[in-house]
Amino acid sequence: MSFLVNLFSAGGAAGALTPALMAVLEHTDRDVLAGLLDLAGLDGAGAGDAEFRYPAPGAPQGVGEIALAQGRLWLAAVAPGEEPSAAAGDLAGDGGRLLVISAGAPAGGASPEVRWLSWERLDRWLARMAEQYDPESRTGFLLRQFRAYLPEAGIAYFTGFTPELLAAAPRALRDLGAFYRQAEEFFTQLEASLAAGGRLLRAARPQDLLAGFCFRDYAGAGQGDGDFLRIALNLEPAELQIAFWLEPGGAAHQRLRAALQEDGPLPAALRSLRPQPVLRLWSAADEQQIPVGEVDAARLGRLDWDAYTAAVQVGHPFADLSGEGLLERVAGWVQDLREALSPILTEVLH
Secondary structure (H helix, E strand, O other): OOOOOOOOOOOOOOOOHHHHHHHHHHHOOHHHHHHHHHHOOOOOOOHHHOEEEOOOOOOOOOOEEEEEOOEEEEEEEOOOOOOOOHHHHHHOEOOEEEEEEEOOOOOOOOOOOEEEEEHHHHHHHHHHHHOOOOOOOHHHHHHHHHHHHHHHOOOOOOOOOOHHHHHHHHHHHHHHHHHHHHHHHHHHHHHHHHHOOOOEEEOOOOOOHHHOEEEEEEEEOOOOOOOEEEEEEEOOOOEEEEEEEEOOOOHHHHHHHHHHHHOOHHHHHHHHOOOOOEEEEEOOOOEEEEEHHHOOHHHHHOOOHHHOEEEEEEEEEHHHHOOOOHHHHHHHHHHHHHHHOOOOOOOOOO
16 A cells, blocks of 8 residues: 555545555554454454555445455544445455444444444544654654544544543632632722822723633723723733723824824833833724834834724733732832823823
8 A cells, every 4th residue: 555645634635534544554563453453342363464455346435445364354434424335334244344433323333243433432542552652663653643634634522621620620710719809809999099199980890700801990080981091900911901091083092192103201101111011902803912112103104093992001910919018019000100101191090
């Protein structure tokens, strides 16, 4: 057989699973074939002298033949959503066996003459076999290559929960609940610290914790809802994020663009902050985050500025949130960013 050139390619012809598996069985150690026969409930003792033919003479399309000391074995590896040819079942008998590998059991069911393996069971077994061989050996290489090819050929199954994950999930839920309760207390008490630096109104409760994002929005007393301060506990990057969001078309939104284009006092003030802020641009179609140190007139000129809600955001790692005086520190971080942005925020927060 000569199926090794470009055999395990997603661009292969339909029905390539049988010849691909046949090639793996032929060109790997005979222990692989013997193990497969045992897995299917067949006798693997005669695997050493096996001969392979594909396509099998006189057999339906997609069926290969393995000649064993104890008789012939026809092999049909079937992609999900397909069924082996009905005529394949007629091959079994007279000492021969048919082995079907498919996502579901064949229509006629298994029998002494017709054996069935699921792709899941075969792949899990191949994984165990591959661990026994050096990846640089021919057998180890082919087993790993064939397993990597299976998802490309549409072979997929639920691999199951790991014991580690099952053990950790209940604890994770309890920890998340405790985090939510502390986040609620954090935001409730933070209001007093923020109010000391300016008149702020709470506009939202913590929410979307399951999505990993717990936040509150604040706007200046008497101001509109378009521009606001957002303080968020974002679990994915493990950051407390402080951002001033500016509505497209608003005066502050336009002043931010002009100030960034000039590369004057505002960009210098932002670059002096630690951590250094990012410019966030959001629209229904697109979202971007640009470090303020990389913002210049040329880059802004390529943007459709008015299509984006813009924000300047500072992210403090969760490691900065432990210890005494957190509320005062957060209020200080808000004030630092607010002072840096004060030339454009005159109509937003007072």
